[in-house]
Amino acid sequence: MNEMRPDTFDENAKAALQDEVLRGALTKATGLFGERRTAAVEEVPDWEPLRERARQVKEEVLAHLDEYLPRFVMNAERQGIVVHWARDAKEACQVVVDLATARGVKTVVKSKSMTTEEIHLNAALEREAVEPVETDLGEWIIQLAGETPSHIIVPAIHKTKRQVAELFTEKIGIPATDDEKELTRCARDVLRARFAEADMGISGANFAIAETGSILLLENEGNIRLTTSLPRFHLAVLGIEKIIPTLADLAAFLRLLPRSGTGQHLTSYQSILSGPRRDGDTEGPEEVHVLLLDNGRSRMLRERVTRQSLACIRCGACLNACPVYQQVGGHAYGSVYPGPIGAIITPQLSGLHKAAQLPYASSLCGACRQVCPVKIDIPELLLHLRHRIASGEGLPGSDVPGRPLLERFGFKLWAWAMRGPRRYRIANRLLRWLAPLRVGPVRAWTAARDLRPPAKRTFRDAWRDGIEDPS
C-alpha cells in the first residue's frame, strides 16, 4: 500500500472509492455501530443533559489547564508515578527510547494508543532494537501486515477474515482456517507468550484525574490490563488534554464513551491506576511513569473555537456518522486521526500547510456534531479552518498554505468583472461560452457533479425585452 498523506486527500479518496472490499467493510461497520449507538443512547433518558455536562467539564479543564495539569502532576508524583514531558513527537520518542534502553528492555507490549501512533513510537523503538508488540487484536493484525489503522475503534476493519487467516498462516504458521474463534485463540496464545517475556508495557490513557493523579483506561479485550499489570515497568503516553477534575466526573464519561463508540453500556474493563506496587505487594508494576505530550496542543488553547477540538474523547462516533468517511475510510485521511475529528485535529497538530485539503473533506451535513458525546461543533471548526486557509491568516504557530494560483486568478477576474455593468456583461458572455467546454476550474467541479446548463436567455436579456408572464 502506498503511504497516504493528509495533503493528498483527493487522490487518496479516489483510490479508496475503487476498493470494493474496503467499501463493503466500511458500510457494514459504520452501519452496525450507528445502529448500536442509537439503541444504546435511547436507553439513557437524559442523554442531552449528560452530553452538556461532559462538554462543560471538558471546557472547564481546558480553559484552566494551567491549574488542572499541575494538579494532576502533583498528585501523580505523590502516588509514586514519575512524570515526563515532551514538547513534540521527536522528544517524546527520545524519552521513551531512553527509558527503555536504560532498563535493558528488549520487548515492549503495547496496548492501543492513538497518541503513540501520532508520535510514530514503534518506528523509533525499532531503530533502537527494542521490539514493540501491539496486543490489541486489531492493532496486532495490522502490525503483522505492516499497515496502519483505518478506524479508531476497529483498526483492522479493512481486512476480511480470509485476509487475516492468510496473514496468520504466513506470519505465525498456523494452519488455514476461516473461523474467527480459532484465529482469536491463536492470537491469544502467541501474545500470552509475548506478555510473559516483556519487560515494559506501554499504554495510552483515556482520562487522567487531577484530584487523585490516576489514569483511567477503557477496553474490552483485557490486553490493557495485562500491559499495565504484568511487566515490571509501565509507561502511559498521553496528551496534555486528557485531564478531568475529579473521580466523580468519570461517571458521565463512562456513560457516554462506550455507548458512543461501540454501543455498549460499558466496555468489559476499566482500570483506574494510581502508581507502582508498594512494599508487601506481590503484583503490579514496580515502576509507573507517565509521559505528557504537547505536540501542538497548547497552542490550540488560544481560542474557544479551536480549544474544543481538545475535548475529543476518541469514541469514533463521528467517523461512523460521516458520509465522507463511510465512503473513503480512514486511510484516505493520511493521518492517525481520520474522519471528521481528524479533519479538524490533523491540520491543527501538523500545520495547515500539510493538511489543507482535510477541512474540505466534508459536506458540512452536521451529522458529526449531532453524535459527538462532548458536543464538539465540528462543522464550526471546519469552517473556521477553511476561513483561515482562504484568508491567508493561518493558525497560531502554523504556516499558511498559499491559495491555489487558479483560485486567486479566478477571484481577481471576478473582482474585475463586478466593477461595472459592461464588464459584467462581457464576463457573463465569456462564461456562458466557456462553461460547457468544461475546462479549468469548471472541469474540477464537473468531475463528480453535473453542471446545470445555462438558461437559453440571460436574465438581463429577458429583463430588457420585458419578462414574459409564464401564466
Next chain:
Amino acid sequence: MSEDAKREILASIAAALASSRELEGDPPPLDPSTSRCAVPTIAATERLSRFRGMLERVGAGCTVVANLEDAATAVRDTLREAGAEKVAVSNADVVSELAQRLEGVALVDDLGDRAALLDCPAGLTTAQFGIAETGTLVLVSSAETHRLVSLLPPLHVAVLRESRILGTLDDALKVVGPDGDATEISRAITFVTGPSRTADIELTLVVGVHGPKHLQVIVVREEDSA
C-alpha cells in the same frame, strides 16, 4: 531535557490561555446543577435483580446463594462444568474459607508464581463491590491481591456479598475515591463487566481474547457468615 520541556509546555499553556482570557473572557463556571444528571438512584431492593439482569446481558453467569456453604457448592459446580481441576485463589479471607471446602481441586495460592498463574484454568476471587446499573464488579487492589488471578485464567469465579451491590457508577466512584472507604486511592481499581471480548475480525463477537472467556459471579445473601 524534561525540565526544559515541562517549563516550556506550561509557559505555552499559560500564554495561550492568557490570550484567550483577554480576548474572549473567562468561560462560565461549571453549573453545579448538571453534576448529577441522568441516572436516578437504584433502590436497595431492586439492586440484585438489576445487577443480575445486566450480567446476563453481557454473557456472564450469576448464581445467588444463601450462605457460604452454598457458595462453596456453587464454586465447585462451576469448576467441574469447566473441567478445571486446578484453581488459583486470591488472598481474601472468604476465598481461603471457600478453598478449604473444595475437595479434589488443586489450589494455586502462590500469587507471586506467575508461571503457575499463567497455566491455571480458573481463578477464584471476591469483588469488593458490585454496580447494579451496569452489572459490574469492582476489584480494589488494596483490599485483595486479585489483579492477576482475575485476569490470567480462562475462567474467573467471583464471590460477592449482596450488601456490597451499589446502585450506580456514581455510587461506586464515591466509595473507591479519596473521600470513600480508604484514606488514599488504591493502586489499581478494576471494573469488570462480563468476559474479555473482541470484535476485531469482521465485527464478529469472540469472547476470551486476552482475559477470561467466562465470568461466573456468585452472590452470597447471608450477611454474618465469615
